[in-house]
Amino acid sequence: MLFHPVIIALLLSSLTSTAMVGASVPFAVRLLRRWDLASGSEAQLLLERRTYLVSTLVQLVLLAQLASLVLFVFNADRMASLFTGAMCAVGTLEADRFGFPALYANIALFFLAAAWLTLDHVDNRGWDYPLIRVKYAALLTLAPVLALASLAELAYFLGLRADVITSCCSTLFSGGGITVAGNSLAALPHGLALVLLCLTLLAVFALGLRFLVGGRGGTAYGAASAAAFPVALAAVVSTLSVYVYELPNHHCPFCLLKAEYGHVGYALYIPLFAATACGIGAGIAQRCADRASLAEAAQRTARCLAGWSLAGFAAFAIVAVCLVARSHLILFGPSAWRPLAEFVVGGGR
Amino acid sequence: MIHLSDVRKVFNQGRPNEVWALNGINLTLRQGGATVFRGPSGSGKTTLLTLVGCLARPSSGRVRLKDRDISGLPERFLTEIRRSTFGFVFQNFNLLSGLSAIQNVMIPAYPRGLPHKALRRRAMALLDMLDMGDKAEAETRWLSGGEAQRIAIARALINDPEVVIADEPTANLDSGLSAQFLAIAGRLKRDGKTLLVTSHDPFVCEAALVDRVVTLHDGRIVEAG
Amino acid sequence: MAGLERQRQLLDFALSSLARRPMKNLASLTVYTAVVFLLSSVMLMSHAIRREAAALLAGAPELVVQRLVAGRHDLIPTDRLATIRAVRGVAAAGGRLWGYLFDPAVAANYTFLVPPDRSIAAGTAIIGSSVAAVRGVGPGDVMSFRGYDGRPVAFTVTSTIAAESALVAADLFLVSEGDFRRLFGIPADRFTDIVVTIRNPREVRTVAEKIDAALPDARIILRDEMRRTYESVFDWREGMVLVLLVGAILAFAIFSWEKASGLSADERREIGILKAVGWETADVIGVKMLEGLVMSLTAFLAGYGLAFLHVFHFGARLFEPVLKGWSVLYPEFPLAPSVDEIQMASLFFFTVFPYTLATIVPIWRAAVVDPDMVMR
Ligand SMILES: Nc1ncnc2c1ncn2[C@@H]1O[C@H](COP(=O)(O)OP(=O)(O)OP(=O)(O)O)[C@@H](O)[C@H]1O
Ligand SMILES: [Mg+2]
Numbered sequence: 001m002l003f004h005p006v007i008i009a010l011l012l013s014s015l016t017s018t019a020m021v022g023a024s025v026p027f028a029v030r031l032l033r034r035w036d037l038a039s040g041s042e043a044q045l046l047l048e049r050r051t052y053l054v055s056t057l058v059q060l061v062l063l064a065q066l067a068s069l070v071l072f073v074f075n076a077d078r079m080a081s082l083f084t085g086a087m088c089a090v091g092t093l094e095a096d097r098f099g100f101p102a103l104y105a106n107i108a109l110f111f112l113a114a115a116w117l118t119l120d121h122v123d124n125r126g127w128d129y130p131l132i133r134v135k136y137a138a139l140l141t142l143a144p145v146l147a148l149a150s151l152a153e154l155a156y157f158l159g160l161r162a163d164v165i166t167s168c169c170s171t172l173f174s175g176g177g178i179t180v181a182g183n184s185l186a187a188l189p190h191g192l193a194l195v196l197l198c199l200t201l202l203a204v205f206a207l208g209l210r211f212l213v214g215g216r217g218g219t220a221y222g223a224a225s226a227a228a229f230p231v232a233l234a235a236v237v238s239t240l241s242v243y244v245y246e247l248p249n250h251h252c253p254f255c256l257l258k259a260e261y262g263h264v265g266y267a268l269y270i271p272l273f274a275a276t277a278c279g280i281g282a283g284i285a286q287r288c289a290d291r292a293s294l295a296e297a298a299q300r301t302a303r304c305l306a307g308w309s310l311a312g313f314a315a316f317a318i319v320a321v322c323l324v325a326r327s328h329l330i331l332f333g334p335s336a337w338r339p340l341a342e343f344v345v346g347g348g349r
Numbered sequence: 350m351i352h353l354s355d356v357r358k359v360f361n362q363g364r365p366n367e368v369w370a371l372n373g374i375n376l377t378l379r380q381g382g383a384t385v386f387r388g389p390s391g392s393g394k395t396t397l398l399t400l401v402g403c404l405a406r407p408s409s410g411r412v413r414l415k416d417r418d419i420s421g422l423p424e425r426f427l428t429e430i431r432r433s434t435f436g437f438v439f440q441n442f443n444l445l446s447g448l449s450a451i452q453n454v455m456i457p458a459y460p461r462g463l464p465h466k467a468l469r470r471r472a473m474a475l476l477d478m479l480d481m482g483d484k485a486e487a488e489t490r491w492l493s494g495g496e497a498q499r500i501a502i503a504r505a506l507i508n509d510p511e512v513v514i515a516d517e518p519t520a521n522l523d524s525g526l527s528a529q530f531l532a533i534a535g536r537l538k539r540d541g542k543t544l545l546v547t548s549h550d551p552f553v554c555e556a557a558l559v560d561r562v563v564t565l566h567d568g569r570i571v572e573a574g
Numbered sequence: 575m576a577g578l579e580r581q582r583q584l585l586d587f588a589l590s591s592l593a594r595r596p597m598k599n600l601a602s603l604t605v606y607t608a609v610v611f612l613l614s615s616v617m618l619m620s621h622a623i624r625r626e627a628a629a630l631l632a633g634a635p636e637l638v639v640q641r642l643v644a645g646r647h648d649l650i651p652t653d654r655l656a657t658i659r660a661v662r663g664v665a666a667a668g669g670r671l672w673g674y675l676f677d678p679a680v681a682a683n684y685t686f687l688v689p690p691d692r693s694i695a696a697g698t699a700i701i702g703s704s705v706a707a708v709r710g711v712g713p714g715d716v717m718s719f720r721g722y723d724g725r726p727v728a729f730t731v732t733s734t735i736a737a738e739s740a741l742v743a744a745d746l747f748l749v750s751e752g753d754f755r756r757l758f759g760i761p762a763d764r765f766t767d768i769v770v771t772i773r774n775p776r777e778v779r780t781v782a783e784k785i786d787a788a789l790p791d792a793r794i795i796l797r798d799e800m801r802r803t804y805e806s807v808f809d810w811r812e813g814m815v816l817v818l819l820v821g822a823i824l825a826f827a828i829f830s831w832e833k834a835s836g837l838s839a840d841e842r843r844e845i846g847i848l849k850a851v852g853w854e855t856a857d858v859i860g861v862k863m864l865e866g867l868v869m870s871l872t873a874f875l876a877g878y879g880l881a882f883l884h885v886f887h888f889g890a891r892l893f894e895p896v897l898k899g900w901s902v903l904y905p906e907f908p909l910a911p912s913v914d915e916i917q918m919a920s921l922f923f924f925t926v927f928p929y930t931l932a933t934i935v936p937i938w939r940a941a942v943v944d945p946d947m948v949m950r
Contacts, residue, residue, distance in 0.1 A: 005617060005816050008813060009923035009924055012928075013927055016931055041408070042362060049424075052859060056934060068923070075916060078916055127422055399949055404949065429854075437850060440949075447590075460852065464579060
């Protein structure tokens, strides 16, 4: 399947990104060993100047990463028609064992790059490069993740085989049959998922407001928004998607992006991803505020990011409520409440 | 206001063509007034101005601006200080060709993100003050030397700096235009700007408005005025 | 809103800076546009063909049953129809008659078909546009072919099929059942194959399994399988062309790198001045990236627009042989214009991304010049 145009585009982007960041690794090592701000030597000046290049590169990689994440999912959805039994992106991703790992690695990479750029942004506000070592040590961890994500993607695309019929024999019984989203997330009871989501979002809002008003708990907010991401995704897979499709057993997180459902997935995922990235950034920025030269700038960045992050989570929550309210599906009749009641009672014991 | 202690600057360190352009400068410059640096060619006048004006960092020694040590600052912060504190008038004016006079004047303010209209108004006011209002839309390539210098001065003033630095301002001008430059410099001085000027020109060194003449030789101060 | 105002002013500056070096930038822009044009022509073209094929398959039967004899496709006896109709879930089954005929006069293959949904009078034929063009015939003309037994069979052309969409319609030759059997010598109790309609589309596979069990000598072809095969074949061809074009992309990237690093002394001086008067390295990089972005967008829109015209209005003369095959009976229909977001996105990756990457290092290099350079 390597010769599929979109696949070539995705590989081109991920492999060149890896090469570019990989090329910065020796520089990062040199910087970690030689950095000495007090020196006015030309070598030090060269190091400083090179940091501009690395920042620009990582910015570009982040942008490419974002675009290719969207393209990856979009393309998986489109390619579903090539695989026996695949209805949407899930089927395509399941078609090879590296499919989901590649997706997860790319998502992780997106957040890591965003976190790194936050570090970079904050560091550039301090006159003594207070975070330069942290930043480049972080780059040394970002690079392998980027390489792994690219490798996973490569392995996935190399492993993909369409079930081709040839002109001499029927391949009627070729497909092994692919289960659609039969994983444990989808099995999460609706009530539990929604309760978890509500609690998490409430915690996020409480921590966020506490931080914005009182200026404390920025790190906690970062951690909370990082935790909110999987919870929100779980809720989307197990319950929100069901409300959208109005089919009790359709749990796909990708079909939401399709035109049939009004592209509603974008309204959910864009705020969610942005909110999580900003929230993690806020936590990181707040952690940096203990450096003397950053006290004020880091705090300002953290507040700004937390504000955006809260707005994102709020948008996600509003869209989620709208989806539930608009749906014709009623999940919570009297009997549907029972598992929730059992959960609450059971949890209380 | 500006204090240099034991400042040295070396070019091409460790290579055969190593040059110590400045060799242990100790100097204090007060706010206000006009200071002229003079000395033979290659004595380090321009290099000294680049250090004072945050265009470069010393190889060793300390440069303090208003009690803040700026010698170890990263370029990013040097730029910020340079933008807000210093205005430069270069020897060969260094206007961008292909742009109009007023665009040239506004360039240093672009990264600040001021409202465009207000910026334009301010640039126009500066040009009017220097009698260049009618040349605002002229392309800089076709300006005469004196006109180009006045555009360069307007550009130096757009961010309202406290210090105006001019490197050999009269080298490319005839005596009439040099007098005009001195008249403008006098006006700036009265407005409270600090003037730092390098010059060979006795006409400048001995002008009435000059408060202090510093003489350099081989990267050292031989006469601190 | 200082940030926005700042971006606006930097953009202004970037635009004026591009306009100030028209020759150099036009050269880059031309090459850039040409690369985008080339790639998007390939992509638009193959996408349009793929859509044609999909449209074609959408009208195809869900399930076709053929008979295999010694591993080869053979005529299927009429009595199999009853067996198939007896399978649960089958809505209808009908025999089809179709085949190919080689016309030595023009060295071309026609597809002979007995249309199931319209009756054609004996001795007449309805022909596809390419057949009409290649043989230079029109309504009223007579075409004669040598039958299986050597006797000539003549057809009076009654009309031609309007050439709008279908790839295959171009070489069609629609005849009556009697003429078809006479021409090819097919006995009355045989069909070429059998098409089956299924009551519930979800049960296609189950029904196919049952038919397979009932008719051990049958080969069953599902429309879905066909579609898959077609799609992967088209993807593969397009991909191959793209891989061949990677060389072009690489050359383009090197060209951009060269262009971006070959800064004139004038430009270097300009950057030095900007830095000396208070621009930060990041501002300079920003302006240069904005210049690149403007170039990219212009080239992208221009190249894509030109490719659109090339493919949908000028018949994509450059690429036909590669993507459509080398058949003499090449359909003369205009491809239906269609734009695909995924393709635009991947096109962006093929052009804008390499360009940006290739220029980033030269831009950075130019942006870190010493600001004190302008003092000498
Ligand atoms: N970038 C550089 N690389 C190498 N040497 C340099 C550099 N800049 C200056 N120098 C050297 O440093 C010394 C001092 O130069 P500077 O320009 O400060 O002298 P100056 O007093 O301004 O002379 P002039 O009166 O001719 O302008 C000179 O010997 C010059 O060659
Ligand atoms: Mg000099």
